[in-house]
Each structure stands twice: as structure tokens, then as C-alpha cells.
Amino acid sequence: MIRFNKFKCLIYLELEKEIIIKIHNISKQYRLGQIGTGALRHDLNRWWCKIQGKEDPYLKIGDTNDRSTKATSNYVWALKNINFEVERGEIVGIIGKNGAGKSTLLKLLSRVTSPTTGEINFGGRVASLLEVGTGFHGEMTGRENIYLNGAILGMTKKEITSKIDEIIDFSGCERYIDTPVKRYSSGMYVRLAFAVAAFLEPEILIVDEVLAVGDAEFQKKAVGKMQDISREGGRTVLFVSHNMAVIQKLCPTTILLSNGEFAMKGKTEDVIDLYLSQSVLNNSVYIFNTKVSALKIAFVTKLSILDLDDNLMSEIPIGKQWKVKILFTINEKANNLIVGLGMTDMFDVPIRTTWTQPNNYEPGNYCATFIEDKIKFNQGQYKLIIGISKGASQVIEYLDKDIFLTISDAVYQQENTIINNKSGFIVDQMKVLIEQI
């Protein structure tokens, strides 16, 4: 499942390892709920304790940051006791579920807000990109905004002047550069904004998911620029993203946060494996909430993963044949209905889609069975997607969330070939002929 590894080897040629960011016991507490009249009371209480030389009473309480559970107090630890170090020249990805504390960590590192406890040390100039185009003013021209935004990000006027031609060129907005940016299309706006950021030259660069904007061409350009930055060496980059493919491409090392706590720092592939295993529930049966879908023409009620002998399988040993049964209900007579089962990898890269023949259905319950008896998939996690549509275009049901198929790594041998268990999605080997010529 691991691809894009070619850049990793280039970076670690540095001489000595020098710690450039040291994060020591960082915690950040937030108050839940509304800030209103209670704030004054708590402030006074806090102040009173401080005068008496006591500890802040609100620091003792607080829950770990699990978004879904009910809180027991009004304070929550968005980050708790985070410790790690980053070396000069390291490109570090930061991953975690929503609410794991990624953005809070970046905010602390960018000095937008300060930690509740702990200390962060920096050995170099920091520039942070939590957003592109910070401070852009719609009434000002592209050129004026380049200067303003550049200065906000920490460049001097002289630096910007020396780079402005490159920036304009990179943005591809030359024709509009003396037009107010409020007239720009949103894509141009983002291009211009990213172009400024791309020419920052700090020793430490902190990047939030800013690459997730713009069109495909621009994203490619932006990722390329990030790679250039990292390959030139010496520069340290911290990069937050939900896009595992980009993380793998850019970052040799990754940090995993979970519920505000530091889970792991290590080689990106190991960390991503851990992250994915945390988010996957090994299930053989998925029941879908029918309350919402009961008004549709057709809806899916249940999916189960079985072997060919109809045993439910939470994990399928590599090489074993399997099938997926999908139960669905038809509410009213429907013509030309097709049911589809898609399969993607964990980064949502499509692997295969299978569609049934168009069929006319009377109201009732049905079961569609998709049988996999030819291709042997490699070990790992895959996502399943179910779709029901009318004809080729009208989508009636589309379920693409949290349905996982797990292929376990039970040993599988095939004659004459060596199985490397992480060499792709498909285990089946091609025919190979070697002859002397």
C-alpha cells in the first residue's frame, strides 16, 4: 500500500542531527460551551486563587478530548502532555482524526495562541501557513496584496520586491495583477495567495491543509513546490493533512495524535498503518440506518461479508474466496435499477466497481450477492461503497462511509514466485517466462 517513496532517501544526508523544535509537555485547555456571564465568575475565582498563591483551580479538571462522549466538566484538554522533538531538515506530517488536536498544535507552534502549560523551543525563524491569503484585502490589487500578505507572513519589503516577478509568474495571474483581487475568480485568488507563501524562506515552515484548495493542476504544482522546498534541504516542515497520499509523498516521518494525546512518531508508513487500524472496525455485518432512507425508492438495509460457505468473516485470510451480500428494499415499482459495489483503498483510490445488469423490480426485499472468486487481493484494509441507481445517471442510494473489508496476512504461497506482502493490491502473479536468447 505504500507508494511514492523515492524522495525519502534524499533528505537524510545531513551532517549532524540538530534539534530545531522542542516541544516539552505541552497542554492546551479550552472552555466548552458559551463564554458569557460565567467567564467573569471563573476569572475572579482564578484571580482569587492566584492571590492566595494557590494553583489555578480549573487546571485540575478537564476531560480528554473525545468529541463523541459527553463531557463531565466544562473544560476540555485539546492537547495533553505532548512531547516531541523535530530535527533540522525533517519533513514531518501530522495526522489524526477530526478533533485530535492537529490544528491546536499548529496554532501553538505558529504562536497564534499560547499553551496552557509546557514550553516550546524554536531554533529558527518560523513561518506558518494555516491559511493562504491571510490579510488579503479585496479592494487592493494583486500586486499590493502580494506585498501585504508577504509582510504578514514575515517577509521584508525588500525580499518581496526581489521575488515579485517569480511570485507573479508562479501564480499565473500576470494579466490580472493590477486588478483588485475582489474581481478574481476564487481559483485565481488561491493561486495568488499560495504563490506568496511558496516563496517564503523560513527555517521552519508550518503548513495546514492549504494544499486542498485550487484545481487539480494547481494542486500538483503546489505539491511539487512543497517537494522542492523539502529537497533543497535545511528547511524543516511540519505538515498537517487528511490526505494520506500527500503525507506519504511529502513526509518521511509522521506524528499521530489521538484525542489530544501524542500517539506515535515514526516512519510515515508505520504511523499511517497505526492510524488506519485505529479507525477501522473489523466488522462482518453492517446494518444501515433505514429511518432516513425509508422515503427513497430503494434503500440498502444490510451488508455482510462471508466466505463461500456462508460463514461471516470479519477478516478474510489472504487468498481465500469471499462474497458480499447486500440486502436492499424496493419501496415502489422501479425500472432499470442497478446495484453496484465499489472497492477503494484507504485513501479512496478506486480499485474496482461492479454493477448488476439493469433490472425491473417490484416492491419487496432483495439480496444482491457479489462473489469474488478470481482475484486475490493483498493484505490490508479496503473500503467498500454501495450504490443503487436508476439507469446510468440517477443515483438513489450511495453509501461510502465506514464500510471496511479486511484481508488478513495469513501466509499465502504460490508456486515459483515470492510474495512480498506489500507490493500492491493484487497478489495474483503475472505469467513470467525467462528464456535464454
Add this chain to the structure above:
Amino acid sequence: MSSKNIKSDWLYTITPKSNFFSINFKEIWQYRDLLLLFVRRDVITVYKQTILGPLWYLIQPMFTSITFTIIFNNLAGIETGAVPPFLFNLTGITIWNYFTSCFTGTSNTFGSNSAIFGKVYFPRIISPLSLVVSSLLKFGIQLVILIVFYIYFYSNGADISLNGWVILFPILIVMMGLLSLGLGMIISSMVTKYRDLNYLVGFGVQLLMYISAVVYPMALVEQKMPDFAWVVKYNPLAYIIETTRFMFLNVGELPFFGLIYTLIITIVILLIGLLLFNKTEKNFIDTV
């Protein structure tokens, strides 16, 4: 490497608590270009897509002055001595506008900049400082119209003359700038948590004008309402405005002790402002 050695090598350190007065002047100097660009932004974007553009800077004090002259001098009968009432009011309003422009701008520093402050770090004080500078430019333009009217009235035989002290006028302006900066920073620091203050600032400034001797000479209050004269006498703004008129129109006396008092108040308020501002800037984004 021992840990002590490493520590001295750090470029900077983030900790939860700030030092009492940790103003990093070097850092502010490094961001001087940003300050100038903010000033530029403030100036060029205010009257974009208006027909009269920067003329609005001139129209506003002029019409205010006309209104005040009609109401306070013609209707209410406030005496301004030999000085034409219009010029008397215009002088007061020009310097008063400088105060309100600085003060209302800086008092909302955190509110109006939260989008930027929430995303990127720079010394936060750059924002209020840039407002003081851009207000200064605006004040400069308004000073021009004051001078134009001054020459007009002078050439029409009005009994007005500059006082020699006028060469110290720049000091007065700096004092006014720092006083409004200090007040603005105090309010802006508190407003992040307690937004009620926003409303207070809105009408508070209007009311403040009436106790700042903008439309009447200080002596008049003492003469007509001796019981309430202290309200004006303890108001440092009143002395600055009174002194401005003394310098430009040669009316009244130089309130020497009043100015010393104003200077002390300015320094105290500025220090309190810096202190609160420093304390607030670290975490305000969590409460704004």
C-alpha cells in the same frame, strides 16, 4: 550536549506565561515594513469606489464645525472672544478627530483583526501602531484645511495669531497619539472577553467630547459651572485641546501644570495598555 547549552541556543521560546513587560522592540523593528503596508492599506482602501475620495477627510470636520458653530455659538451663545467661532470649533474638532480616530480604531484591534490574528503571528502591537500612524496622516490632511481657513480668516482681518509655542505642537500630537493608543489598548484587551465595552465605546466617545473642552474654552466651565468643573479639569484630553487652541489661536493661557498632569496620565495609561495588551495577545483567539 547538556540541556543548558541547548537552551541558550533557542531563537525563541513559547511559554504559557508572559513576562511583565516583554516588549520585543527588535521584533517590532523587523516588522516595520508590515506597519507601513498596514498604513497604506488603511489609507488607500477607505474611500475606494467613492467619488469624492479623500475629500471626505475634509468635508467631515468642516460640516461638523459648521453645525457646532450654529448650535453652540449662535444658538447657545458660547463666547469665543476675538476668535471666529467657526475657527475655534474647527481647531478643537481637528485634534479631537485625531483622538477618536486613533482610539476607536485601536480599541477594536482584536475584534477587527481576529481573522488575521487567528492564522498568523506577528507582533500584535503592529496593528494599533499602524492605526495611530494612518490616523496621523488623516490628521495631517485635516490640518491642511484648518490652515486654509486660518489664512482665510486672517486675511479677512480676524484678530488671530500664532503663539510661539506652536513649534512644540508635534510633541502635543505625539502625546495625544500615545494617550489614545494606551486607552485603545486597554479597551481592546478587555473587549475580547467582555464585549459590552464595544457599546460603551460607541457612545462613550461622543459623551467624552463634551467634557473635553472641544466646543468651549476651559475657563468658561469654571466660570459657569464651578461645581462640575472638576470633570473637565481631571480630563487630560481637555488640556491637549486647550493647548492646541492656545498655540494656534493664541487664546487662553498655556496650562502648564495641566500638561504635566496629562503627560503623567499618558505614560501611566500607555504602560497599563501595553501590559494588558501583552497579556491578552497570547490567548485572545480562544475567547474572541
